[in-house]
Amino acid sequence: MSSIKEKFNQISPSEFFYSNRDLAGFSNPTRSLYTAVREFVENALDACDQKGILPDVHLTIKAVDPEKPDPKPYILTVKDNGPGIDAEHIPLAFGTVLYGSKFGLKQARGMFGLGATMAILYGQITTNKPVIVKSSVDGATQDTFELLLDIQKNKPVIVKHTTKEVSKHGLSVSICLEGDYSKAGNKIRDYVYETSLITPYASITFDDPKDQKFSHPRFVKEIPPPPTIIRPHPHGIDVERIRRMIVESQFEIPTIDDAMIEKVRKDLGLSVKNLSFTAIMDKAKKKWKTLPRQVRVVIALMSFLKMDFEKLNKIRIEDIDMPNKKLFYWDFGDSQSKSVDMDPESQYYKQLTNTVQGEPLTTFLTKRFQRIGPTTAVKFAEFAGFKPEKRMGTLSNQELVNLSDSLQKFEDFMAPDSSCLAPLGEDPLEKGIKKFFNPDFTAVVQRSPSAYSGFPFIIEMGIAYGGDIKSGGPHVYRYANRIPLLYDEGSDVVLKVVNDTDWGRYKVKGDPPFIIVSHICSTRIPYKTAGKENVADRPEIERELRLGLQLLSRKLAAYMSKRGQADMAKKRANLYAKYLPQIAEFCTELAGKKKEPNYKKLLEENAVESKQSVEEENEIGNK
Amino acid sequence: MATSKKEQTRIKERSKKADAKQKNILEMLKSHGAKIYDDLDNGQFPKFSIPSRSVSNIVYDKKLRQYILGTNAAVRSSRNSAQLRSFTQLMWLAFFANRLTHEKKSSTLRDVYYSSQAFAIEFEDQSESDNIIVDLEAVTSKPREDFHIFPEERSSIFGDLTIEYTIPGYEGKTMNLSNHPDGYSIGPSLTTAELVDTSAEIVIAIEKGGLFTRFVEEQVDKKFKSIIINTGGQAPRSTRTLLKRLHEEMKLPVIVLTDGDVYGEHIAMVIKSGSANAAHLRELTVPDAKWVGVWATDIEKYKLPTIPMTESDIKRCYDLQKDPRYQDGIWKKELDVFLKLKRKAELEAFSKYGLTNITDKYLPQKLELAKSL
Numbered sequence: 001m002s003s004i005k006e007k008f009n010q011i012s013p014s015e016f017f018y019s020n021r022d023l024a025g026f027s028n029p030t031r032s033l034y035t036a037v038r039e040f041v042e043n044a045l046d047a048c049d050q051k052g053i054l055p056d057v058h059l060t061i062k063a064v065d066p067e068k069p070d071p072k073p074y075i076l077t078v079k080d081n082g083p084g085i086d087a088e089h090i091p092l093a094f095g096t097v098l099y100g101s102k103f104g105l106k107q108a109r110g111m112f113g114l115g116a117t118m119a120i121l122y123g124q125i126t127t128n129k130p131v132i133v134k135s136s137v138d139g140a141t142q143d144t145f146e147l148l149l150d151i152q153k154n155k156p157v158i159v160k161h162t163t164k165e166v167s168k169h170g171l172s173v174s175i176c177l178e179g180d181y182s183k184a185g186n187k188i189r190d191y192v193y194e195t196s197l198i199t200p201y202a203s204i205t206f207d208d209p210k211d212q213k214f215s216h217p218r219f220v221k222e223i224p225p226p227p228t229i230i231r232p233h234p235h236g237i238d239v240e241r242i243r244r245m246i247v248e249s250q251f252e253i254p255t256i257d258d259a260m261i262e263k264v265r266k267d268l269g270l271s272v273k274n275l276s277f278t279a280i281m282d283k284a285k286k287k288w289k290t291l292p293r294q295v296r297v298v299i300a301l302m303s304f305l306k307m308d309f310e311k312l313n314k315i316r317i318e319d320i321d322m323p324n325k326k327l328f329y330w331d332f333g334d335s336q337s338k339s340v341d342m343d344p345e346s347q348y349y350k351q352l353t354n355t356v357q358g359e360p361l362t363t364f365l366t367k368r369f370q371r372i373g374p375t376t377a378v379k380f381a382e383f384a385g386f387k388p389e390k391r392m393g394t395l396s397n398q399e400l401v402n403l404s405d406s407l408q409k410f411e412d413f414m415a416p417d418s419s420c421l422a423p424l425g426e427d428p429l430e431k432g433i434k435k436f437f438n439p440d441f442t443a444v445v446q447r448s449p450s451a452y453s454g455f456p457f458i459i460e461m462g463i464a465y466g467g468d469i470k471s472g473g474p475h476v477y478r479y480a481n482r483i484p485l486l487y488d489e490g491s492d493v494v495l496k497v498v499n500d501t502d503w504g505r506y507k508v509k510g511d512p513p514f515i516i517v518s519h520i521c522s523t524r525i526p527y528k529t530a531g532k533e534n535v536a537d538r539p540e541i542e543r544e545l546r547l548g549l550q551l552l553s554r555k556l557a558a559y560m561s562k563r564g565q566a567d568m569a570k571k572r573a574n575l576y577a578k579y580l581p582q583i584a585e586f587c588t589e590l591a592g593k594k595k596e597p598n599y600k601k602l603l604e605e606n607a608v609e610s611k612q613s614v615e616e617e618n619e620i621g622n623k
Numbered sequence: 624m625a626t627s628k629k630e631q632t633r634i635k636e637r638s639k640k641a642d643a644k645q646k647n648i649l650e651m652l653k654s655h656g657a658k659i660y661d662d663l664d665n666g667q668f669p670k671f672s673i674p675s676r677s678v679s680n681i682v683y684d685k686k687l688r689q690y691i692l693g694t695n696a697a698v699r700s701s702r703n704s705a706q707l708r709s710f711t712q713l714m715w716l717a718f719f720a721n722r723l724t725h726e727k728k729s730s731t732l733r734d735v736y737y738s739s740q741a742f743a744i745e746f747e748d749q750s751e752s753d754n755i756i757v758d759l760e761a762v763t764s765k766p767r768e769d770f771h772i773f774p775e776e777r778s779s780i781f782g783d784l785t786i787e788y789t790i791p792g793y794e795g796k797t798m799n800l801s802n803h804p805d806g807y808s809i810g811p812s813l814t815t816a817e818l819v820d821t822s823a824e825i826v827i828a829i830e831k832g833g834l835f836t837r838f839v840e841e842q843v844d845k846k847f848k849s850i851i852i853n854t855g856g857q858a859p860r861s862t863r864t865l866l867k868r869l870h871e872e873m874k875l876p877v878i879v880l881t882d883g884d885v886y887g888e889h890i891a892m893v894i895k896s897g898s899a900n901a902a903h904l905r906e907l908t909v910p911d912a913k914w915v916g917v918w919a920t921d922i923e924k925y926k927l928p929t930i931p932m933t934e935s936d937i938k939r940c941y942d943l944q945k946d947p948r949y950q951d952g953i954w955k956k957e958l959d960v961f962l963k964l965k966r967k968a969e970l971e972a973f974s975k976y977g978l979t980n981i982t983d984k985y986l987p988q989k990l991e992l993a994k995s996l
Contacts, residue, residue, distance in 0.1 A: 572704040575704050575707050575708075576704075576707070579701070579707045579708065579710070580663070580701070582714070582715065582742075582744070583659065583663065583701060583714050584660075585718075586656075586711075586714045586715050586717070586718035587656045587657075587660045587663065587669075587714060587718075588656075588660060589656070589721065589722075590652055590653060590655065590656020590657075590659070590660075590714075590718055590721055591653060591656035591657040591659075591660040592653055592656075592657075593660060597660050597661075597663035597664035598663070598664050598666075599663040599664075601666040602663070602666055602667075602668065605666075
């Protein structure tokens with residue numbers, strides 16, 4: 001391995017956007033408006049979640065010219081009470097594709113903040129209007145930016161920047177985009193409604209273009225604990241990911257330019273005048289322990305180059321060939337590439353080795369993956385056929401592939417850490433279901449964490465029957481990382497599991513009024529498409545969903561059978577109330593009596609019996 | 624026409640008898656009603672027992688020479704929500720029958736079905752209400768005619784028989800049944816009338832309306848001192864009641880003339896010993912009635928024109944072979960011959976030999992034969 005720098009070609013964002021807008025949910029004005037709403041609302045909720053702020057999110061959609069027929073330009077504004085974004089980051093955050101704060105491994109609604117930029121891009125392409133971002137981090141001053149994206153260069157263009165005093169922190173993003181509210185309205189209202197069910201600690205309002213207001217106040221006062229960022233699990237890793245991690249673990253060889261030379265001078269405590277090579281090395285030797293890594297590397301290089309600062313200014317380091325112990329550099333004066341041999345016995349050689357070849361395998365494993373200790377790391381190295389001290393930077397492509405395969409196959413790794421997940425919790429979920437559907441019966445369950453391909457996940461499920469729920473069920477509400485999934489339900493794993501269930505076995509018959517809420521939390525939801533609307537049927541996830549649903553279904557069955565008995569008792573009581581008076585009437589005349597017999601006692605006794613059954617039923621419903 | 628004192632006494636006695644019968648029925652209904660009244664008043668769910676009318680509970684009583692219900696009975700309870708509806712229906716029917724009997728009004732099966740609606744009693748269809756009527760018969764062991772509920776189908780009667788009406792508005796009025804050559808319809812008023820006097824010595828029940836008219840024209844009533852009854856196929860229950868009364872009250876033997884097929888044989892058998900459908904009733908049979916023809920053996924004997932038996936005719940033969948009443952005598956013998964011939968003949972077949980052949984030749988021979996049966 002001889003390359004020091006590994007760079008990835010950056011694709012043109014506009015090209016990326018044009019070729020991927022369907023996948024990202026910007027295929028037409030209807031879908032685009034819905035997707036844009038989703039991206040901004042989810043960003044707002046994520047921002048609040050991460051800082052433990054009870055979210056207040058205000059969504060407004062206004063037609064620029066209400067008289068025009070759909071599709072037409074709309075102004076979409078999402079305002080939150082989150083932490084805001086520092087003014088210095090705003091242009092990059094909103095004016096650059098692939099810039100964001102969500103690159104760590106933990107559960108969040110969106111990934112990489114890509115969607116919001118896509119929405120901004122889409123808005124700009126369809127209306128040529130800037131995005132307006134208002135942000136206050138401290139709750140005292142607010143920065144307002146009007147930004148356009150330079151699509152070719154993937155750079156923001158600041159149209160206008162003002163500041164003013166405010167009294168609240170938070171972020172407001174407003175874009176103008178072509179949309180079709182007459183078609184997207186239903187979905188957007190459903191989205192807001194369903195989001196508030198799974199985010200009961202948020203207060204969400206929506207002002208629609210027809211001046212209708214939809215308000216979903218929070219009904220849970222506690223925000224679930226925020227997820228922590230975790231290191232990846234070895235089972236969830238691929239070659240590309242390892243390659244990137246190796247790069248991260250390596251120090252780049254610093255470019256020895258004027259700034260770097262200045263830094264070396266300063267750190268060594270040298271005066272302005274130039275020192276000879278020997279003098280520099282002496283000084284460095286003395287101060288070695290206190291020097292920063294970058295400076296140490298420069299010194300190490302100098303030890304082989306044997307140059308003073310003046311000479312260093314005239315070369316550029318090209319390559320370090322560790323196996324052949326050669327250092328290549330370009331000499332500007334002679335305009336040619338030169339090399340020097342490196343002495344492997346030198347203490348500086350080791351310094352360079354560490355820098356260029358990265359960490360030993362065991363260190364790499366324990367430092368960069370979750371839940372791997374030194375013992376496991378050594379055991380794994382043996383399993384994979386690597387020397388434990390093998391330096392990561394020296395792995396060939398083939399070795400990388402072997403390592404990756406072995407990481408998947410090795411079974412002694414501990415299960416993934418689920419502290420990066422943020423399930424809603426059984427209690428808030430149940431409260432939400434009860435508030436939204438006012439059902440006769442509710443049951444919820446949170447399964448213990450499980451993992452697929454090294455990604456931890458948790459399944460939460462709720463089931464509710466009767467009350468305000470309309471018949472024709474089961475109606476399935478699907479969520480992934482607190483995002484409602486509204487499209488493409490046909491091929492979703494949750495639907496598959498629900499449809500596979502023989503509801504007759506659980507005493508649910510006919511056109512039942514019941515709902516199922518399913519929430520999959522994971523650091524990576526295995527969506528089938530980039531539109532993020534349906535979840536693939538991974539066996540591990542399917543199994544957990546099935547077990548969760550079975551547990552709830554059994555509870556429902558118990559309720560249904562009690563309810564059946566109560567219904568019967570009620571029906572019987574009604575029958576008595578209908579027929580006993582008739583019997584009384586007829587027998588009175590038959591017996592030749594004037595006064596009817598006192599049959600009311602019988603009716604009362606039976607009313608009591610059926611009331612008891614109803615009470616039992618309610619008890620179950622409340623359990 | 625002035626009535627003698629003796630005559631007046633007789634009328635009084637008769638109406639007393641009718642009153643007694645009515646009173647008897649009313650008393651019985653009252654006692655049932657009182658029991659249910661008391662149950663309700665004591666906070667108990669009323670219930671009563673209904674003899675089971677399922678096939679397994681119908682047995683042939685050789686001594687009574689008819690089908691009767693066995694001892695199996697089902698409890699119908701108002702506590703049982705599945706039975707509550709039919710319990711109420713039955714209660715209503717008893718109540719309705721009580722009114723009919725009390726007010727001496729008559730009703731038909733269909734009429735009962737519609738009357739129920741005036742009391743908010745629901746019947747799915749007439750067959751459900753018909754069934755409840757049979758339930759009431761089973762509970763009280765009285766035919767529905769006793770509760771003034773009559774069938775729609777009518778058969779007819781002709782001959783020298785004087786009757787006296789007991790129905791309201793006609794009490795004491797008498798009528799001779801040879802006055803009208805089309806015969807008299809056997810309806811509620813005739814079924815319940817007192818049988819006053821007759822010169823007849825025999826009752827001839829005949830299956831076919833056409834032959835009934837022929838018999839009247841040929842003055843069979845006079846020539847053979849008979850009362851002629853047209854059963855119109857299977858005899859309705861009111862007709863069977865009348866036959867029984869003619870036999871018991873007027874001491875007249877009854878002979879039955881039917882078509883020469885397996886159904887004709889069974890028509891005669893039902894008059895004689897009842898049907899499974901009415902096994903809960905014991906006042907509909909004339910065990911001494913005699914079936915005189917047309918027999919299977921007559922087909923060959925009289926060289927009657929025949930038609931082939933259908934598959935259902937043959938099946939019916941096999942079914943009847945299992946019936947305990949067809950195990951011996953002419954009943955068994957004729958059935959066997961029918962099965963052997965696989966052909967049948969109608970009463971009209973005698974017309975091949977002239978219109979009056981049946982009354983001139985066949986009937987006298989059969990009447991003679993009947994004495995030895």
